[in-house]
Structures are given as C-alpha cells and as structure tokens.
Amino acid sequence: MTTETVPLDRRQRRRLETIEEVLDHAVEIMAEEGVAGLSLGEIARRMGIRPPSLYVYFPSKHALYDALFARGWRELLAAMRAHDDVAQSEQAGGAELNDLMLRYARVFVRWAVEHPAYAQLLFWRPVPGFRPSDEAYAPAVELYDFGLARLARLQELGLVRPDVEAVHVQRDWTVLLSGVVSQQLANGPDESFDTGRFTTALPDLVAMFADRYGQPTRTRASRKPTPSRRGHADQR
Amino acid sequence: MTTETVPLDRRQRRRLETIEEVLDHAVEIMAEEGVAGLSLGEIARRMGIRPPSLYVYFPSKHALYDALFARGWRELLAAMRAHDDVAQSEQAGGAELNDLMLRYARVFVRWAVEHPAYAQLLFWRPVPGFRPSDEAYAPAVELYDFGLARLARLQELGLVRPDVEAVHVQRDWTVLLSGVVSQQLANGPDESFDTGRFTTALPDLVAMFADRYGQPTRTRASRKPTPSRRGHADQR
DNA sequence: GTCTATATGACGATAGAC
C-alpha cells in the first residue's frame, strides 16, 4: 500500500539488510530458547557487535518483538496465499469441501509446527508486557480476512451450507487449527509434521468439520473416522 | 497414594502454610504479568520478606514453577472430578453424548479461562528453560487418564460409537478443548467465559464432536448449528 | 531453621565519546 517506490540509497539498503539479519538471528534464538528467552546480548554476540548497537535499529526489545510479530504473520500469509486454491476456482466443480479444507489445514499447520518460534509468538502470549501494535497486527487481520473470504467463496460455490454465517464457520475452523498447533507444540515439539501425535489427527478433525459445515447433498457419506489402524490383538 | 498420614508438628505445618502463601502470590503475579513475568523479588515484596528467604522453601525458580505446574494440574483435576457425571452413571440411560460432553467441556474451559496464569503454564511452554519434573507431570497424566476412562465408559454405555479407539477420540477431544482455550486466551484474554468470542462456540464445537463420535442411532438429528442468532438486517 | 546482608553476573536500556 504505502510501500516506498523511490529507489533506496546504499545507506538505507544496508540498514534494511542489517535489520533483516537481526530478525534472522532473533528467530533462531527464539527457536532454541523459547520466545521469552530471546536476549539482545545473544543477538549481538552472534552478529559480532555490542548490545547497544542494536538500539540503532530497534528502539526497544518490544519493538523488535513487534517486527518479528509482523514478519511472522506476513510469512504465514504469504504461505497461505501461495497455496491458493479456491481463489483460482479451478476446484469449483470437482473438489469436495473436505479435501479443500484438509489441504488448507495442512499448509497452515505445517508452517506453524515447522516455525515453532513464530508460532508461539503469533498464537500465544509468551512475552510479559508485549502487545503487538496495530501495524504489526495488520497482516494477521489480512490473513483472517483471506480465510473468511475463502469460506464465503466456498459458500457461494455451494460447498458450505448456506444457513450459517461465514464468520461463524471461520471461528470454529480457527479453533480446530489452533488446537492442533497448540497441542502439537506443547506436547510434542520435537515431532515432525508428518509423524506428530496431533498433526496426524488433521484428516479426522477436518472430516469432523466438513461433516458439519459441508453441504449435506454434496458431502459424501464418509462417516468412518479411519477406524483402528494397526489393530491390536486385544481389540476386537 | 504416598500422602504422609503421620501428624505434622507445628514447624512443618507452618512451613507448608508459607509454601502455599508463596504459591498464591506467584499465581497472582503470573496473572498480572504473564507466566514468564514472575519474579522472586516481587513475591518477596508482597510477602514482606527478602528474596533470599524464598530459597528456604524452593531451591530455585524452576522448582517454584514445578510446584505451580503440579498444583495447577491438581486443581484442574479436582475441578473435573468434582464435576463427575459419568462415573456416577446416573446419566447412563437418559443423557445424550452431546449434553455430557458439553457439560464436561464447560467445566474444563471455564476453569482454564478463569485461571489464565495456570492455563498458560499448563497448556503452553512460556518459560524458557523449564521442563516439568515427572512428579509434577503426574497429575496431568492422571487427568488425561480420567478423561480417557470417562470416554471408555461412555463407549461401554453405548453413547460413543464402538468402532473407534478411545485414545483416538480423546486426542480429537483435547484438540477441541485446547483450541478454544488457546484462541480465547490469546485473542480475548479479558472476556469472560460467558461472553467470550470462543468460549461461546463450545456448543457448536461439541455438537460437531458428538455428531462424529456419538452413536448414530442415539445421536439426535440436531444438525443445525444454531443458525444466525440475532440476525442482521443485511442478512436474508 | 529462618532470617538479614551482601556479592556476582546477566539482562534491558541510556548517555556520550569517537
């Protein structure tokens, strides 16, 4: 929107590069020590400078968190936009709600568990006094609107039942995604997306969602939630 | 289990009381400043003592977090046991799965949002180097087993479909609950349980759950997810 | 046993020299 189109001089380019370097190190440290474990001293140490020098680029530690918050949402937003499916409308006729939502959920949850530092910062409130600024919050709102518009589009296409409001469906949907991410990061932070105890529950959870909010006529009768794979002997 | 039955002398009684007082102040401070914002100095200040005196009762700050972690799970476990419904089996014949699970969910989520400090400590990982000890984790396991046994009982009673494993259902159930708690605490920490943007979604979410895992024959045909209450003018 | 007094090192942050 208000992005500067005037060419940046060397001074400003170098400055932005340094800022990005600071943020890169910050994300790395947060991934290792936890979001609240981030320290300016450690950033400076890894960059080969002294802590006070960081104040040239960020007026406070909270400002740094703010930049990280904004960058995290922007990256996640970019990942979801890159996925893009419904907007292209190619799937309109053939695909079913369950498949569309599962693909969307997989992209979202995969990004979250593979970026645990960002995920904690974006979805929880781990930093004592920190509240994101309105500017930093903007891409979060943008992603919310993106998901909402997607659901509304699916409703227009007849894949989501028409007798519920999209915001209503969106609310339940975000609960599902945030539940998977929270449970996985809190209880199995070292498990991969493909083998996680909770990420692997996505097909069932999305099916649960699609059974409720999909169009009854179009939703297939797949009521069985992947019953007892690798059945035990004591299970009859 | 291993609770000491030998009567405690005054010395030990006083010591335990002091420990409880420390924990009370700690919970209060965490609620105000966030879990990672807890400081021994602030606890000592509010108790009218000096910080080093706290080391008489807790060998480190992590030990204090450990005690808080254990106490939080014990309190939540007690709240869920006090609720108690299926164990008493009075509801066996009359009640439906949706109602039983909704009541259970309401007790759980209400406790979590009304004890945000505990909730953050128990469900997230906000403290950089802290990992709960096995002893502190025990009541968490106990609550998990409690919920699992409850689901198994509901399965025996014919309220939960028999073709899925209880652990499977339990996993999806915890995702639902943790999703509501996470979303509510992260996005509306100051909203009450009764008016929260996400806590009020519980009926729909539990219905979604019950539709999938309840016995088809017994689950009523309540497929409509409370459509558009307080309809707007622009909504036709 | 419990307390006060005190020391250490890390942290975020600011002022000012260069």
Next chain:
DNA sequence: GTCTATCGTCATATAGAC
C-alpha cells in the same frame, strides 16, 4: 554507526546473626 561506561533490576548464591 559503533563503541565504552554506566544504571537499575533480576536470579542465584554464600556468609553469618539470632
């Protein structure tokens, strides 16, 4: 822009009075 020097606060730890 980067540095040194410095401040106040924090967790941690030890010494010693009572």
